[in-house]
Amino acid sequence: MNEVAKRKICVAVTGLNAIDSPGPGIAVIRGILDCTAWDVKIIGLSYESLEPGIYMHDIVTKTYQIPYPSAGSEALYNRLIQIHEQEQIDVIIPNFDAELQNFIKISKDLKKEGIGTFLPSLAQLEARDKVNLYNFGKQHNLLVPADRIIYKAEDLKSVIEQFDFPIVVKGKYYEAVVAYTLEQAQKAFHKLQAKWGLPIIVQQFINGTEINIAALGDGKGNTISAVPMRKLYITDKGKAWAGITLEDQSLIDLAQHFISATKWSGGFELEIMRTTDNKPYIMEINPRFPAWIYLTTGAGQNQPAALVKMALGEEVKPYTTYEVGKIFIRYSWDLITNIEEFQKISAFGEL
Amino acid sequence: MSKLKYEGPVIKKMNAGLMNKFGTRTEYQPVKHIEGVAVKDMIAKYGSPLFVLSERQMRNNYQAALRAFKTRYPKVQFAWSYKTHYNNAVCNVYHQEGSWAEVVSGFEYHKALKNGVPGNKIIFNGPDKSIDELNEAIKNDSLIHIDHFDELYALIELSDNLSKKPRVAIRVNMDTGIYPMWDRFGFNYENGTAWNAITKIVASGKLNLVGLHCHIGTYMLAPWAYAIAASKLCDLAWHSKNQLNNPIQYLDLGGGFPSANTLKGAYLPGSDTVPHIEEFAEAISSTIISYGFKPDELPLLILESGRALIDDAGYLLGSVLANKRLSDGRRATIMDFGVNILFTSFWYDHKISPAQDFTHHSEDQVLYGPLCMNIDVVRESVNLPVLNKGDQVVVHKVGAYNMTQWMQFIAMRPNVIMIDMKGENHVIRQKETLQYMEMLEETPQHLKDFKL
Amino acid sequence: MKLKKNIATSESGFVFNPSSGDSFSLNTIGAEILLQMKESKSSEEIKKDILNRYDVDKSLLEKDWDDFMSQLRDNNLLEF
Numbered sequence: 001m002n003e004v005a006k007r008k009i010c011v012a013v014t015g016l017n018a019i020d021s022p023g024p025g026i027a028v029i030r031g032i033l034d035c036t037a038w039d040v041k042i043i044g045l046s047y048e049s050l051e052p053g054i055y056m057h058d059i060v061t062k063t064y065q066i067p068y069p070s071a072g073s074e075a076l077y078n079r080l081i082q083i084h085e086q087e088q089i090d091v092i093i094p095n096f097d098a099e100l101q102n103f104i105k106i107s108k109d110l111k112k113e114g115i116g117t118f119l120p121s122l123a124q125l126e127a128r129d130k131v132n133l134y135n136f137g138k139q140h141n142l143l144v145p146a147d148r149i150i151y152k153a154e155d156l157k158s159v160i161e162q163f164d165f166p167i168v169v170k171g172k173y174y175e176a177v178v179a180y181t182l183e184q185a186q187k188a189f190h191k192l193q194a195k196w197g198l199p200i201i202v203q204q205f206i207n208g209t210e211i212n213i214a215a216l217g218d219g220k221g222n223t224i225s226a227v228p229m230r231k232l233y234i235t236d237k238g239k240a241w242a243g244i245t246l247e248d249q250s251l252i253d254l255a256q257h258f259i260s261a262t263k264w265s266g267g268f269e270l271e272i273m274r275t276t277d278n279k280p281y282i283m284e285i286n287p288r289f290p291a292w293i294y295l296t297t298g299a300g301q302n303q304p305a306a307l308v309k310m311a312l313g314e315e316v317k318p319y320t321t322y323e324v325g326k327i328f329i330r331y332s333w334d335l336i337t338n339i340e341e342f343q344k345i346s347a348f349g350e351l
Numbered sequence: 352m353s354k355l356k357y358e359g360p361v362i363k364k365m366n367a368g369l370m371n372k373f374g375t376r377t378e379y380q381p382v383k384h385i386e387g388v389a390v391k392d393m394i395a396k397y398g399s400p401l402f403v404l405s406e407r408q409m410r411n412n413y414q415a416a417l418r419a420f421k422t423r424y425p426k427v428q429f430a431w432s433y434k435t436h437y438n439n440a441v442c443n444v445y446h447q448e449g450s451w452a453e454v455v456s457g458f459e460y461h462k463a464l465k466n467g468v469p470g471n472k473i474i475f476n477g478p479d480k481s482i483d484e485l486n487e488a489i490k491n492d493s494l495i496h497i498d499h500f501d502e503l504y505a506l507i508e509l510s511d512n513l514s515k516k517p518r519v520a521i522r523v524n525m526d527t528g529i530y531p532m533w534d535r536f537g538f539n540y541e542n543g544t545a546w547n548a549i550t551k552i553v554a555s556g557k558l559n560l561v562g563l564h565c566h567i568g569t570y571m572l573a574p575w576a577y578a579i580a581a582s583k584l585c586d587l588a589w590h591s592k593n594q595l596n597n598p599i600q601y602l603d604l605g606g607g608f609p610s611a612n613t614l615k616g617a618y619l620p621g622s623d624t625v626p627h628i629e630e631f632a633e634a635i636s637s638t639i640i641s642y643g644f645k646p647d648e649l650p651l652l653i654l655e656s657g658r659a660l661i662d663d664a665g666y667l668l669g670s671v672l673a674n675k676r677l678s679d680g681r682r683a684t685i686m687d688f689g690v691n692i693l694f695t696s697f698w699y700d701h702k703i704s705p706a707q708d709f710t711h712h713s714e715d716q717v718l719y720g721p722l723c724m725n726i727d728v729v730r731e732s733v734n735l736p737v738l739n740k741g742d743q744v745v746v747h748k749v750g751a752y753n754m755t756q757w758m759q760f761i762a763m764r765p766n767v768i769m770i771d772m773k774g775e776n777h778v779i780r781q782k783e784t785l786q787y788m789e790m791l792e793e794t795p796q797h798l799k800d801f802k803l
Numbered sequence: 804m805k806l807k808k809n810i811a812t813s814e815s816g817f818v819f820n821p822s823s824g825d826s827f828s829l830n831t832i833g834a835e836i837l838l839q840m841k842e843s844k845s846s847e848e849i850k851k852d853i854l855n856r857y858d859v860d861k862s863l864l865e866k867d868w869d870d871f872m873s874q875l876r877d878n879n880l881l882e883f
Contacts, residue, residue, distance in 0.1 A: 049365065072620040098618070105623060151530045197616065198530065339826060343817045346365040347828045357859035359867035360833035362818070362874050365826040676870055680877055712830040739863070 006036075010087055011308055012043040012080075015095030016053025016063070020332070021239050024095045026053050027294035031304030033059060034297055043087050045094075049346040055337045062087070065349035073102040077109060084113060091116045091311040093304070095288050100125060116311035118219075118266045120287055127262070128285040130170065130201055140261040142254075143281045145273075147203040153189045156182060159202045168203040171196035178205060206283070208275040211246065214289065214296050215255040216303045218310060219265030225301040225319045226255035228272075229292060232327070240292050240330065245299045247324040254280055267293070267307055292328055299326040359737055361712050382704040382745045385666055386770045390706040390743055393668060393768065398782065399743070400669040400688035402767040404750060406444055408664035410772075413448045416660060419629045423636035426651045430474050432606055433459040435657025435751050436665075440769055440779040442466055445660070453655040457484040464491070474603070474655070476522070476564070478502075478536065485509055489517040496520045496564045496603070498537055503548060510557040520562030520603065521548050525583050527567050527576040536566070540583050549587060553595045560597055563587055566605025566655070570614065574626050574634040577604060581638040588650060589642070601651035604635055610662030612699040612748045628659060658751035665750025667693060668706070671742045672721060682716040684738055688746075689720015689727040692764060694756040695749060696729045703729075706743035709736035722761050754780075763788060804872055805882040806840045814838065823879060832857070833871065 011032055015023030029042050044063030046054050054063040064083045067075045076099075083089065092115055094103040104125060107117045127136045137144025145168075148159050160167065160182060169188040170176040173196050177188035189200050215226040228251040233241040255270060269286040289303065296303045301319040309316045345351040383390055386405050394401060413429070420427040430453035431445040437459060442452070443466060452463035455477030463473050470491025478498040480488070485502075486509060488495050497503050497519055510517055522537030523545045538545040552560045563584045567576055581604060588599035608631055613621040639652065669688040677683050690696055703718065713736050720727035729746075738744070757764055763783035768776050811819040816834040818827040829837060832853065839849045850864060875881050 070618055070620065073623050101619060102623060339819055343365065343819070343826050343828070346826065347815075347817065354858040355856055357853075357857040357863075358830060358832060359863075360836050360871040361830045362833050362871065362878065363828050364878060365828055674870075676873065680874070710830065 006039040008039045008041070009090045009308070009312070010041045010043060012045050012083070012087070012089045012092045013095065014045045014047075014066070014093070014099060016044050016046050016051040016056075016060070017048070018052045020235065021237050022291045022330075023051075024289045024291045024293055026056070026059070027291055028093055028095060028289055028304040029053070029059055030294050031297040031302050032308055035302055035305035035308075037305070037309075041087075043083070043089060045083075045092075046345070049342060052335055054345055054351055055335050055341060063345065063351050065345065069096075069099045069102055073105040076102050077106045080106075080110065080115070081113060084115060089115050091118075091308050093117075093289075093307065093311075094119070097286065097288065100287055116313065118307050118311040120264055120266050120268070124262055124264060125287050128268075128287060130284070131172065131199065133282075133285070137282060140258070142258060142261070143279055145204040145206050145281055145283065147201050149199045149201055150189075151198050151200075153186050153193075156185050156189060156202065160185070163202070163204045166205045168205050170201040170203060172199060172201070176203075206273045206275060206281045208273045208281070210283075211251065211272040211274055211280070212240075212243070212290060212292070213251055213255050213270040213272065214267070214293055214303060215259065215270065216267050216306055217259035217262075217264035218316065219263060221260040221263045223252075223256045223259045223318060224306050224310070224316055225296060225303050225322075226252050227296045227299055227301055227303075227322050228252070228255075229295060240328075242327060242329040243292055243295065245295065245322060245324050245326045250278075251280065254282075258282075258285075267303060292330075295326060295328040296322070298328065299323045358710055358712070359739065361714065361737060363712075363714070380704065381706060381708055382747075383706055385745070387774050388770055388776065390668055390745060393776065394670065394743060396776075397766045397768055397778070400667060400686075400692065400765045402692075402749070402754060402765065403666045403668060404441065404661075404767065404769045404779070405664045405666075406769055406771045409441070409444050409661055409750075410448060412660045412664060413445060413450070416628050416632075416654075416656060417449075419627075419632035420636060420652065420654065423632050424640065424652050425649060428601075428651055428653050430472075430603075430653055430655050431660075432655050432657030433463060434755055436661055436754055437462055438754060438767065438779055439466055440777070441661070451653075455479075457481060460484060460488070460493075471518075474653070476655075482509070489513065492518060494518055494520060494562060496522050496562075497548070497552075498522050500548070503551065507555045507557050513557075516557060516559040518561045519552065519558045520560070520564045520601075521545065521552070522564045522566070523584065523587065525565060525567070525580060527579040527583075529568055529571065529573060529576045531568070533566070533568055537564070540587070545587060546590070549591055549597075550595065553591070553597045560591065561599065562601040562603055562650075562653070563591075563599055564603035564605065564653075566607060569607050570609045570658070571607045572609060572624065572626060574630040577631055578634040578638045580604060581635045582642065585639060585642040585644075589644075592648075598648065599650055601653050602639065603653040603655065606655040606657055606659070608656050608659035610658050610748055610751060612662060612695070612701065615698055615700055617700075661750035662748045663750065665748065665753065667746040667749045667753070669744055669746065671738045671740055671744070673740055674738070677717070682714050682737070683719055684716050684735075685719045685721060686729060686744070687721050688765075689722045689724075689729060691720065691722055691727070691760045691762060692753065692757045693720070693729060693746065693749060694753055694758070695751070699748075700730060700733075701749065702747040703733065703735065704745045704747065705736055705738060706745050709738075712737060724761075759783065759788065804840070804846050805843075806837065806875075807880055807882055810841070810880055812837050812841055818880070820878075820880060825878065827878065827880075836871065 013025045013029050015025030017023040018026040041061050044053050044060040045066045046063050053060050066079050104119050104122050134144050134147045166178050166180045168176050169179055171192040179185035179188050211230050213228045216224040218224050228246045229243045231240045231243045235241050267289040269290040271284040273281045273283050299322040301322045306316050430451040433454045451472040452468045453474045454460045454463055470493050473493045475488050475493050476496045523540050524534045524537045525540035538548045552558050565580050567580050584602045592598045609625045611622045611625050669686050672685045672687050675683045713734050715734050718729040766782040767780040769779045809821050816829040
């Protein structure tokens with residue numbers, strides 16, 4: 001066979017924590033490796049020494065530790081440049097919510113060094129934040145559950161005049177409690193305040209079927225891909241255990257509307273609650289690929305690979321079809337390694 | 352043969368969640384010089400601890416902030432916030448740059464006068480102004496910002512027999528969507544009290560209402576809140592002109608702009624989360640410009656920024672007194688400075704850099720101050736190289752509030768020096784002496800002697 | 804002061820305690836001390852060697868030594 005020399009590229013990926021509540025890194029890597037357009041080398045970027053991806057040498061060529069997001073964007077930039085000198089990175093795909101702000105901040109500087117990213121803007125990141133979501137929905141004509149941002153437990157009394165029980169009491173960063181009485185709501189307020197600080201978000205409870213959409217926008221308002229999925233089974237942490245691709249034009253339309261309204265650039269996930277009268281409420285917008293992103297590859301829309309192409313500056317045509325009824329089933333797998341590997345990554349930050 | 356550089360032996364358990372030493376290496380670079388002057392030399396000459404201010408950084412900050420506003424709005428005036436730092440040398444740097452003075456007490460007011468600030472360029476804020484001070488401010492034609500109705504009525508009374516009307520403004524508090532709402536100062540906008548105060552002033556015929564003032568909070572991270580504040584002040588100014596025929600000459604948006612310090616409990620460092628001064632300038636300027644005033648009737652925009660102009664121009668140099676191991680195995684480092692002079696360590700996680708070379712072996716540690724007080728903690732947990740007794744450190748961004756809120760408690764306050772534009776050092780406040788501390792003390796005759 | 808027998812040390816500064824499963828990293832001096840302890844040298848010999856080669860005074864080394872030994876003990880690396 002006469003093989004044409006393929007372009008060699010190096011892609012660095014975070015989120016290698018393929019554990020019980022997994023980060024998307026390994027799924028993203030599998031999507032990229034499935035694409036035959038290039039000869040790809042994958043570099044892992046890790047925070048903790050036990051992220052399983054670090055030890056998966058068949059798909060991750062080498063892993064480097066990077067400083068925690070709390071060290072700031074400058075420390076991150078310096079470390080990435082140091083890695084870049086070793087590996088000549090072409091594209092970086094960050095996959096954690098907490099690290100996105102730093103990566104977006106330094107994306108222009110990375111570009112100057114020849115490292116491509118394909119990320120939303122800081123303004124887009126902020127607009128879809130839980131605290132701003134309701135206004136965001138109003139502004140773009142998207143259905144979002146009504147909410148109130150409150151700072152005092154006493155304000156719950158006026159909130160319940162506005163919303164019927166049950167209500168959802170949410171922490172600033174994580175956790176939500178469904179409350180059926182004022183007393184439960186007050187308890188939840190104090191608990192979440194102690195844990196995550198103020199403000200507390202109180203949301204109208206939406207009953208329905210949960211649907212997720214993984215999508216990719218090109219930054220100009222075009223939808224490159226959108227694949228809706230319903231979870232077939234969830235773990236006790238509420239994470240997907242298995243899921244299936246759906247056929248529903250209204251969900252694709254919703255993703256397209258979102259992308260054209262926001263000119264979203266990069267991957268994201270819409271968490272939808274579809275009510276019995278068929279209204280799709282947007283519950284949350286995750287500004288990165290979900291952990292189940294490999295299902296899009298399996299269904300014929302390889303979102304991770306498409307993102308890499310765009311980050312490399314290549315033109316990407318929107319996908320138009322995907323296979324309906326494709327299923328993913330998540331499984332765990334015990335990887336065997338040696339103490340030396342753990343020591344190396346822990347002490348030298350490289351493996 | 353010269354001996355190898357020594358560093359104490361360190362053993363560290365490798366945990367899965369451990370912040371690896373590699374990841375932290377880039378966070379800490381030794382800081383051996385400030386504005387080209389060696390930390391070691393400054394401590395040798397002026398002692399440890401030592402506050403150092405950079406005149407260059409102060410002027411740079413001022414000019415950058417002024418530019419941010421002036422390129423967006425035609426009439427801008429800064430007023431130096433005395434409470435942020437009222438050392439005369441510091442104030443005069445800002446006065447040389449063109450700043451008026453913003454004071455909140457008789458003490459600060461007299462300091463500004465003594466520095467040579469003309470009375471009509473002093474803004475007198477705050478809830479505590481005595482009758483004598485008000486009289487003096489009236490005489491000097493200062494801008495008196497009224498905080499409450501008691502003050503308003505007192506001023507009307509004082510102005511009874513004056514030929515020239517005192518120039519006043521009211522402080523307005525309002526809901527800008529920011530929590531906590533500072534409603535303890537001034538008159539509320541939403542419930543109509545502010546408008547009520549305006550009409551009373553104009554109706555009295557005794558006072559000249561020239562300005563409107565607000566100050567919505569401190570360490571504000573939300574530029575949009577200033578847009579809301581500016582728009583509400585514009586509303587009041589508009590109505591004052593159209594309904595009361597009393598045009599407003601200036602809007603004073605106060606201060607509250609943050610520095611790049613990291614607030615305790617914040618996840619990302621301040622340098623990444625704090626909005627640039629340009630964003631505040633944009634929010635304020637565009638709101639006022641687009642409100643609908645005729646171009647020649649645009650009010651003067653006054654800003655009372657303090658922290659954002661000086662915080663990063665201030666450094667605290669200090670030395671390690673001792674090391675210990677706490678009962679739970681954590682390392683503790685005791686510094687020769689504590690909360691007595693670094694008051695801001697109550698709310699910031701100050702960045703601290705070693706002032707000499709070190710290896711990349713670091714350890715999580717507690718930094719304590721030297722006081723015999725349990726609350727004397729400079730950093731509850733910080734990952735730093737292992738510091739030996741006598742090693743020196745540089746604490747960053749300490750220019751605002753520390754040298755006004757510091758306490759003379761247990762120890763006396765250290766030297767403060769300023770590095771000028773040419774790199775020369777000047778002591779701008781000498782370290783305190785026992786004689787100075789006892790200058791105001793008096794011991795009754797019967798307590799002068801004792802036998803032990 | 805004796806190191807437990809089965810403790811595995813490497814010159815690059817890793818320590819592995821097979822009976823607890825814990826791993827540790829050491830800085831250069833820490834690794835040197837541990838290697839010499841493994842060779843069953845006495846505390847006095849090791850300290851003397853460090854004083855000879857490093858720029859450190861006796862009282863500082865003494866203090867650091869005690870701290871280091873208590874750390875080794877806390878981490879279950881010493882024989883009782």
